Amino acid sequence: MTIAARLNRKLGWDAVKELFDSEEANRMLYREPRAPWRVV
Amino acid sequence: MLIATGNRWHATASMFAARAGKDIYCEKPISLTIREGRQLVDLCRRHGTIYQAGTQRRSTESYQFARELVRQGKDRARCTPWKCRSGRRHRAAPAQRCRAPRLGLRPMARPGSVAPLQLRTRQRLALFLDTGEGMHTDMGTHYTDQMQWVLGTDDTMPVEFETGDMVWPDPKQWMSETAISGTFKCRYANGVRGILYQRKGFTDRYIRYIGDEGWVQVDDETDIVTAERSPSCQTRPEGGLSLVQRQLPHPRPARWHPEPAPAAVSSEVAHRARPSSRA
Numbered sequence: 001m002t003i004a005a006r007l008n009r010k011l012g013w014d015a016v017k018e019l020f021d022s023e024e025a026n027r028m029l030y031r032e033p034r035a036p037w038r039v040v
Numbered sequence: 041m042l043i044a045t046g047n048r049w050h051a052t053a054s055m056f057a058a059r060a061g062k063d064i065y066c067e068k069p070i071s072l073t074i075r076e077g078r079q080l081v082d083l084c085r086r087h088g089t090i091y092q093a094g095t096q097r098r099s100t101e102s103y104q105f106a107r108e109l110v111r112q113g114k115d116r117a118r119c120t121p122w123k124c125r126s127g128r129r130h131r132a133a134p135a136q137r138c139r140a141p142r143l144g145l146r147p148m149a150r151p152g153s154v155a156p157l158q159l160r161t162r163q164r165l166a167l168f169l170d171t172g173e174g175m176h177t178d179m180g181t182h183y184t185d186q187m188q189w190v191l192g193t194d195d196t197m198p199v200e201f202e203t204g205d206m207v208w209p210d211p212k213q214w215m216s217e218t219a220i221s222g223t224f225k226c227r228y229a230n231g232v233r234g235i236l237y238q239r240k241g242f243t244d245r246y247i248r249y250i251g252d253e254g255w256v257q258v259d260d261e262t263d264i265v266t267a268e269r270s271p272s273c274q275t276r277p278e279g280g281l282s283l284v285q286r287q288l289p290h291p292r293p294a295r296w297h298p299e300p301a302p303a304a305v306s307s308e309v310a311h312r313a314r315p316s317s318r319a
Contacts, residue, residue: 001224002173004201015196030075039079
């Protein structure tokens with residue numbers, strides 16, 4: 001919902017792939033943590 | 041392990057706990073981003089730990105009762121309020137609350153953030169994207185969680201999202217990166233639609249399920265369940281559940297939903313609109 005609000009348009013969601021139908025929206029699915037944080 | 045940190049640390053702290061082999065009960069929201077939530081689920085599965093999110097309305101009698109009504113299609117009673125007294129959500133006694141740390145730059149930032157925080161207060165961290173995703177993912181998650189729970193769609197999600205009526209504050213007055221008011225709509229693959237009306241900090245709190253034959257509503261502050269058979273209040277299809285949450289002027293206007301509103305709403309419910317900061 002936040003992503004749809006930030007892009008201000010309707011978004012389709014694929015629950016199996018866990019991806020939106022928009023590349024721009026998919027980039028908002030995650031934010032790289034700053035160093036030295038990382039997911040292991 | 042009970043995780044009651046600030047929102048921005050929920051997923052990170054949960055992941056630390058999972059790696060330590062602890063079972064987890066974590067306050068909402070679960071994570072800041074969708075991918076972060078997926079990482080958490082994968083990690084918990086890999087370490088074989090149990091994770092429960094703090095969406096305690098699932099354990100509250102009034103919500104369970106409304107869910108049963110909806111699922112059994114028994115929302116046919118006419119203007120009958122039920123009052124459920126037990127199962128109220130718990131609040132820590134003030135004496136047991138920890139003192140919040142003083143605002144500082146680094147400690148308040150989540151792992152992804154080095155943005156300055158001097159404009160923020162502890163209560164407003166949810167309004168900034170470095171530390172939250174807006175009130176609709178903070179308080180609002182209680183309602184969207186109810187929607188998922190009642191529909192039995194925990195393993196999937198709506199297929200479409202849309203927003204409207206977004207309101208940002210005047211930057212000269214105060215700052216917020218996320219909208220302070222807005223209407224959030226979603227649609228499930230079977231046609232069921234959910235509408236989340238966020239009006240500031242959700243000053244009028246309820247959830248309403250609208251079916252083909254009537255509606256059921258749970259009032260958040262009082263645990264009163266109200267239902268009415270109202271054929272004029274229709275959504276399509278499959279029982280047509282709708283999630284509705286908004287601040288309403290009195291009386292509930294006909295334009296609160298695309299479909300016509302029910303003709304008669306119990307005045308007990310309609311009169312209630314008090315501000316609250318309780319999450």
